[in-house]
Amino acid sequence: MKPNSKWINDWHTGIESARETAISAEILQYFMDFWDKMKLEEKSKTTKRRYYSSLHALGGYLVEKATSDEDDLEDTVDELLSKYIESEGGPFIYYDDESWQDEVDMVCRKIYKYMKTK
Numbered sequence: 001m002k003p004n005s006k007w008i009n010d011w012h013t014g015i016e017s018a019r020e021t022a023i024s025a026e027i028l029q030y031f032m033d034f035w036d037k038m039k040l041e042e043k044s045k046t047t048k049r050r051y052y053s054s055l056h057a058l059g060g061y062l063v064e065k066a067t068s069d070e071d072d073l074e075d076t077v078d079e080l081l082s083k084y085i086e087s088e089g090g091p092f093i094y095y096d097d098e099s100w101q102d103e104v105d106m107v108c109r110k111i112y113k114y115m116k117t118k
Helices: 006-011 017-037 045-068 077-084 098-117
Strands: none
Touching: 006 017, 006 045, 017 045, 017 077, 017 098, 045 077, 045 098, 077 098
């Protein structure tokens, strides 16, 4: 269980196909590099599941922003991550489920630290 190319199809919204494909591939690669750097394959099944689910949700959110929000149409993956991830957490993805949002925020805090070391 780790980020994989199936996510690219999951993230497609049909808004801007070429941009979706390009940004999805870049986000996926970023997440795969993050996964490897954090050595998540060595973690427990529960930990891997938390990261897997949160990264998948975050990726879908970022692709949607990168293809539908005028302020984000030209942004790179690094710029998108810098806009939507902070030291306290990430974007509100799960408005109606606090525990799921807590998982996303925890992963985003880890990504934030990772971004600062790149």
